[in-house]
Amino acid sequence: MFQLSFLNTSILFLTLAATVPILIYLFVAKKPRQVIFSTIRHIKASQQRQKSKIKLKNILLLIIRTLIILLTILAIARPAIKSPIFNKWAKHSPTAIAIILDTSYSMDYLVDTRTDLEVGKDFIKKINDKLTDKDVVTLITSDDEWNKLYANIHYGKIPESLLGNIELTALPTHLNDLVQLANDKLKETQLFNREIYLINNLRKQELPEKTEYPLLIIPTSDKDDWNNLSCQNARVEEDFIERKVEKRLAFELVNHSPYEQSDVVGLLLVNGSIVAEKAFNLNPFEKKTEYFDLQTDDPGWYSGFVSIRNERLQFDNKSYFSFYNEQNPQIAVISDDSKLPLPLSSVLGIYTKRGSNVRFYREDDLAYEKINDVGFVIVYDKKELTPKLRFLLDRLKEDNIGILHLPSKEITSNWQEYYQTVLGLSSLEFQQEQLRISYLNLYHPIFSIFEKSDQDRINLLGYWKGTLKGNANTLVQADTIPLVLENKREVIWLFDLNNYQSELLVDPLFPVMAYRTFLYCSNLSSLQTTVGQKITLPQNQVLLPGGELYTTNRSTYTVKQPGIYQIPEGKEENQHLAVNIEYNLSDFEKLTVEKHNNIAILDQEWESQIMMSRTGIEIWKHLFFLVLLLVIVEIILVKHQESRQ
Numbered sequence: 001m002f003q004l005s006f007l008n009t010s011i012l013f014l015t016l017a018a019t020v021p022i023l024i025y026l027f028v029a030k031k032p033r034q035v036i037f038s039t040i041r042h043i044k045a046s047q048q049r050q051k052s053k054i055k056l057k058n059i060l061l062l063i064i065r066t067l068i069i070l071l072t073i074l075a076i077a078r079p080a081i082k083s084p085i086f087n088k089w090a091k092h093s094p095t096a097i098a099i100i101l102d103t104s105y106s107m108d109y110l111v112d113t114r115t116d117l118e119v120g121k122d123f124i125k126k127i128n129d130k131l132t133d134k135d136v137v138t139l140i141t142s143d144d145e146w147n148k149l150y151a152n153i154h155y156g157k158i159p160e161s162l163l164g165n166i167e168l169t170a171l172p173t174h175l176n177d178l179v180q181l182a183n184d185k186l187k188e189t190q191l192f193n194r195e196i197y198l199i200n201n202l203r204k205q206e207l208p209e210k211t212e213y214p215l216l217i218i219p220t221s222d223k224d225d226w227n228n229l230s231c232q233n234a235r236v237e238e239d240f241i242e243r244k245v246e247k248r249l250a251f252e253l254v255n256h257s258p259y260e261q262s263d264v265v266g267l268l269l270v271n272g273s274i275v276a277e278k279a280f281n282l283n284p285f286e287k288k289t290e291y292f293d294l295q296t297d298d299p300g301w302y303s304g305f306v307s308i309r310n311e312r313l314q315f316d317n318k319s320y321f322s323f324y325n326e327q328n329p330q331i332a333v334i335s336d337d338s339k340l341p342l343p344l345s346s347v348l349g350i351y352t353k354r355g356s357n358v359r360f361y362r363e364d365d366l367a368y369e370k371i372n373d374v375g376f377v378i379v380y381d382k383k384e385l386t387p388k389l390r391f392l393l394d395r396l397k398e399d400n401i402g403i404l405h406l407p408s409k410e411i412t413s414n415w416q417e418y419y420q421t422v423l424g425l426s427s428l429e430f431q432q433e434q435l436r437i438s439y440l441n442l443y444h445p446i447f448s449i450f451e452k453s454d455q456d457r458i459n460l461l462g463y464w465k466g467t468l469k470g471n472a473n474t475l476v477q478a479d480t481i482p483l484v485l486e487n488k489r490e491v492i493w494l495f496d497l498n499n500y501q502s503e504l505l506v507d508p509l510f511p512v513m514a515y516r517t518f519l520y521c522s523n524l525s526s527l528q529t530t531v532g533q534k535i536t537l538p539q540n541q542v543l544l545p546g547g548e549l550y551t552t553n554r555s556t557y558t559v560k561q562p563g564i565y566q567i568p569e570g571k572e573e574n575q576h577l578a579v580n581i582e583y584n585l586s587d588f589e590k591l592t593v594e595k596h597n598n599i600a601i602l603d604q605e606w607e608s609q610i611m612m613s614r615t616g617i618e619i620w621k622h623l624f625f626l627v628l629l630l631v632i633v634e635i636i637l638v639k640h641q642e643s644r645q
Contacts, residue, residue: 011077018070021062057641064634068627075623094134095611096189098182099124099158102200103142104172105315106585109201109228111221116201119220121163123199126607128157138185142172145560153185168315170531170561170581179208179215186213197610202601204589211598217591218606226588228256229264229282229310232580234319235528236294237449238515249292251306251319255282256587268292270304280308299327303564303576316586320564322527322576329522331358332371334389335380341497343505344406347514363388368395376402376489376521385414393418397490400569402521405492407464423485423492424470430496431465435478437504444475444486446516450509460504462496484513491517528578534558535577539568545579 101124107117124139131137133156140151146169150162179196186194194213202219234251249268255261261282268276276292296302303322310317329352333340338360340348348358361371366388371377377396382389396403407415409430419425437458440447460483468474468482475491476484483494495504504510529535534556535542541551545563559565559579566574593599602609 011073014073015070017073018066020069021065057637061634061637064630064637068630068634071623071627071630075621075627079619079623081619094136094191095193095195096136096186096191097127097131097194097611098138098140098185098196099127100140100175100178100182100196100198101142101166102172102198103146103166103169104585105168105170105581106203106313106588107201107220108168108315109226109313110311111223116220117166117168120199121166123218123220124158124163125160127197127610128160130607130611131157136189136191138182140178140181140185141166141169142178143167143169144171144173147173147181151181151185153188170315172585175205176208179211183212195611202591203585204591207591207593207599213598215599216606216610217593217599217601218610219601222604224590226257226312227259228313228316228586228588229261229308230254230256230313230316230583230586231266231306231308231319232316232583234306234321234578234580235449236321236323237291238512247294247296247325249294249306249321250289251291252287252289253280253282253308254287254583254586255285258284260284264308264310266290266306266308268304268306270294270302272304296325299325301325301573301576303578305564313586316581316583318562320528320562320578320580322564322578324523324576326375326522328353329357329518330374331376331378331518332374333358333360333378333380334366335360335378335382336362337381340378340380342500343510344497344514347511348518350511351515351518366392368392371396372399372401374401376404376518378404378406380406381408382415383408383410384412385418390414390418397488400489400523402489402523403491404517404521405490406497407492407494411464419466419492420470422490423468423472423487425466425468425472425482425485425492428464428466428494430462432462434459434461435463435481435483436460437476437478437483439474439477441473441475444473446486446491446513446520447475449512449516454509458504458507458509459502460495461502462499464494466494486520489521489523491521523575527576528580529559531559531562531579531581533579535565535567537567541568542566543568543574 101117101120103117107115107120109116111119128137135156137154137156137158138151139154139158139162140147146166150165175198182196186196196211196213196215198215198217199220200217201221201223202217208215230253232252232254234249237248237250238246253264253266261280264280264282266278266280267274275295278290278292280290282288292306294302301322301324303320305318305320307318331348331352339345340358345358349355352358359374363384363386371392379393393403405419407419407428411428411430416426416428419428436456437460438456440450440455442448442450442452460478463478463481463483465481468485470487472485472487474482474484475486476482485492485494496502497505499505535558537552537555537557540553540555541549542557543549543566545561545565550557562579562581565577565579567577568574591601593601
């Protein structure tokens with residue numbers, strides 16, 4: 001079976017030009033040359049013979065000219081003929097190939113004695129052996145940064161030195177984007193035969209709906225499941241015990257396999273030293289929370305990771321954490337009153353460890369030099385916002401000192417304007433009504449410790465009702481009414497702290513929320529993010545997990561690998577930031593392809609199944625040769641006719 005296809009199909013519309021000679025022949029009449037004969041009989045006989053010859057030659061010239069135009073356009077369109085018959089040929093037409101090597105951390109899975117990535121590199125070497133100096137090849141990985149440097153077009157074979165530069169990435173590019181890059185590279189080659197090879201471990205992922213060229217998936221193994229464990233979401237939790245806060249390190253263990261796991265060893269590393277070790281048991285597909293006790297006797301940053309031992313896939317065995325331990329926190333309270341509501345002062349006593357660390361300031365005591373050494377500031381029941389206080393608040397925000405606002409029931413226009421500017425909150429008015437909390441922002445650091453079950457179960461009595469139109473984060477909400485807002489470490493509580501009939505003030509949620517708000521405003525909360533996110537660099541510098549100091553002219557940096565980052569802030573000790581991976585690659589479900597004309601999964605005999613598009617033989621050169629022959633024939637016919645005339 002033969003199949004004809006074209007490389008430049010867009011030019012085929014020009015084949016309509018082949019009708020031009022026919023139109024000229026039909027509508028443009030050629031006047032016969034006048035010839036004077038001696039007799040009428042000779043005139044008629046000569047006209048009849050001349051007419052027949054001219055008609056035959058004109059039809060022949062018409063066919064030749066039409067074929068010249070048609071074959072020229074077809075040759076420019078780069079036609080090729082495909083047939084299984086050509087499989088027996090030892091040689092093939094030049095072929096363009098794009099190889100996509102999956103370098104996501106899932107390729108770190110150990111099969112027998114080698115990882116999937118190592119097997120994939122060997123497959124590339126085998127493909128390399130099949131290429132000739134007439135072929136064109138491009139190597140693409142899941143790492144976008146690597147592709148920018150090395151995903152170039154090579155004539156002949158891939159330099160094996162490139163394989164040594166390939167490493168796993170914690171931030172893989174989506175397969176659709178990789179296939180699109182492969183398509184673009186293949187188009188640059190201007191070769192007819194084109195194929196894309198995807199080398200991966202057959203982990204299920206979203207495949208492109210359409211591919212311009214055949215996408216052949218070459219599996220690095222034939223396994224149907226994984227024997228994988230992961231350690232996730234390491235975090236510091238505080239328990240209130242006898243007016244003290246006990247810290248512990250919580251983390252989650254996940255068994256991603258259908259097999260029971262016994263005596264899984266987990267360890268806790270803090271500030272470079274292993275401080276604890278335990279053994280755990282996990283049922284098939286079980287996810288559970290475990291704990292390590294923490295000793296934090298000294299002030300300063302604590303950072304490290306929790307890890308488990310699982311040789312199959314080690315990339316997801318660690319979960320990093322960081323937090324700051326403040327031994328003597330200082331709090332400034334700006335208020336017209338001399339004391340705080342009991343629920344708030346109780347939690348402050350636990351946080352500061354001594355009452356003398358909470359310092360009150362009235363209007364006549366306000367001075368930046370007196371307050372700039374505190375952890376954060378509480379503005380409580382301050383009825384007037386004077387220019388002096390406004391200047392002080394703006395100066396505190398410039399120095400990244402957190403502020404907790406507890407508004408007065410009598411809100412002046414100056415405070416209304418301030419809340420509108422800073423938090424996008426307008427038309428505040430106190431309401432002595434009951435509300436039921438319906439939403440907690442579990443993605444914010446203050447509430448990340450809570451569960452969904454903590455929502456929609458607590459009533460409060462007395463609140464400030466306002467309209468939110470700004471960029472502030474809503475942390476607590478009752479229906480459409482915001483109750484706790486935050487913007488750049490400036491927090492406002494819009495519920496009454498003096499009404500002790502409010503369920504919120506006696507619920508265990510309140511002291512935990514208050515304590516974590518203090519940590520957040522003091523910039524002492526656990527600092528975590530994930531790969532791919534941007535972090536702010538106050539001094540345009542960051543110390544990478546490997547110890548290298550990275551300097552940039554930008555104020556942000558996109559983290560690309562897990563670990564502990566240190567961010568200089570102008571203080572004696574750098575801020576520590578824990579960066580973890582997204583764990584969506586830790587699960588394994590086998591990929592299947594159903595009824596896709598251009599995508600196929602190859603088996604273990606894949607070497608004999610690739611490069612099938614090489615059976616296409618380009619014929620444009622032959623067409624141009626025919627065009628040349630037809631031009632020569634046309635010239636001969638025209639010259640012959642002219643000589644006869």
